[in-house]
Amino acid sequence: MPAIGDVARLAGVSKSTASRALTGRGYVAEETRSRVERAASEIGYIASPAAASLVTGRTKNVGVVIPFVNGWFFGEVLEGIERALLAAGYDLTLYNVAPSGPERARVFDFFLARARVDAVIAVGVDLDGGELAKLDRRDTSVVCLGGRAAGVARISVDDRAVGQLAAEHLLHLGHTRIAHLAGAGAAARPLSVQGERRHGFLDALAAAGLAPGGRADVSECAMTMPGGYVAALQLLGRPGPRPTAVVATCDEVAFGILRAAERLGISVPGDLSVIGIDGHEYAEMFGLTTIEQDPADQGRLAVDVVLRLLGEASVPDPLPDSGAPLPTRLVVRASTARPAR
Amino acid sequence: MPAIGDVARLAGVSKSTASRALTGRGYVAEETRSRVERAASEIGYIASPAAASLVTGRTKNVGVVIPFVNGWFFGEVLEGIERALLAAGYDLTLYNVAPSGPERARVFDFFLARARVDAVIAVGVDLDGGELAKLDRRDTSVVCLGGRAAGVARISVDDRAVGQLAAEHLLHLGHTRIAHLAGAGAAARPLSVQGERRHGFLDALAAAGLAPGGRADVSECAMTMPGGYVAALQLLGRPGPRPTAVVATCDEVAFGILRAAERLGISVPGDLSVIGIDGHEYAEMFGLTTIEQDPADQGRLAVDVVLRLLGEASVPDPLPDSGAPLPTRLVVRASTARPAR
């Protein structure tokens, strides 16, 4: 493998000058620079990241901590992050770990402690004080997407407003018996995505005078299609008055509800309206009314923030304030309608 | 950050001895080793990977080249790879690039050329000679999962046998008008996963005396649920005799077929049998007959092979021969039955 000395020799300069020419740091005569660049590309020179990072302390590598890879939202986010990092010349190191457990501790105590990454993007996980302190010790920048951490930039839609809007859409259509299939942990962790959505749902019902405990029915399920399916079989299959509409905590749960309704012979939207949240790529095929967000773009945005934290000059400056919620869009399809009289 | 010199001082030994004690290479008195280890953990020392790799040439980092992250098979594989690498103390660097295009070239010419990874696992992509040569120049080990590359270890099920088995299941039930929704590119690239499955399907029909061009109907679609949905609407909606059974190139396409059948009022399995391939986590919920494989385990296996190529002694030796196809399993559910007479 050619080293910088080979480039220098070929270009007839010192290693210092070759380095300055190639990294763009420090003064180099224009003529010299192009000569060095030509020499480098001629022999296929690429600087060793290990050697460079040993002296600069920078690795051009960003870690992504993410609880799932399978799952539409997470997959989209990851692809968005990856595209943006590649474009910026950064590597992406993946840490796919469960929200809690020994593996997560190992990632923070060993993998991230090796200081191999310049920054961490935490997707859908909250970081506690100890974890933040460990990252801070190594000067690792942090951005949250979905989850939260004290004093850390955060990319997210306003999930409470989204939950509220979903319920309001159904109220506006005239529904009064509206159920909510919330994500597991919604009640226990009110600041989680599913917790916020549930909160928004309850707010909307309360504002309409439909206090929960009265007609509203909130249960929790895994945020997957089978999760929604099983929960909907219980919700829709039991005796007594059925809700005429359901807010699903996400589109995958909504797909499960549609499937359960089909199985139970409940027609959608004739007997039941269903609204999801996310804008899953399958939503159109299922004719699902939903509130769209753009997770891939959120991933891109997280990278923009990270690069800015790392002082990359080339990043466009006017980013949306990381405190400001990202856009969402109500898309009405065939799964919601006025209730049957 | 503590450096190895700090550990050495605290333990009262030289840096050389500290290094030998910590890496386990070379002779160190047992008593010395434990003293060094205690000193290291006391001050929270972790060796700088940049410095270590500069001298050893090893990075403890594996690159994964993968065309999609979203998509059940790929997500499962990626999670399986990640778990196994973390357990071995390796980082995973993600290169999520389209099968062709400038980004792919950039990954091989720039990112992988930086020699930041010890090995590459190529998932669902074929590597050409030029790409292999580039990796070889940097002494990067390679393993293929799904895709192929000349002279490279390969982890895969026998996709031809799988396609054949799927068709045989339907033949065995008594179907004679059997269609196949193949994955895009199946005919053009016969060695691709979708190409092999198509080949197996045609073999089975030919063996049963049902030559294609006669009754068999093979069309291609994107290997996604909407892909299967759109193609199935065409296949099942057009006038003329309908097939009584369909082999889907993967479960996601099968789900799309089920959805299309529902929309067209075609009952499954009464009027139409559908079999998928993969063992998608949603297959049970959809009552889909399928041929299961275990992509997460394939990911784990790919890591085992990689670690062995890298000479990691701790890897269990008796791995399945990488040439031998991996196990699959026919799981019969409610979506297939005898044809109506």
Next chain:
DNA sequence: CTGAAAGCGCTTACAG
């Protein structure tokens, strides 16, 4: 604007 030298933090022959 350019070069010689030091140093980033490790590991590895080489002596002893």
Next chain:
DNA sequence: CTGAAAGCGCTTACAG
């Protein structure tokens, strides 16, 4: 079994 020294391939003050 242990230590002193060299060196991996860069970048960065520091002189000039």
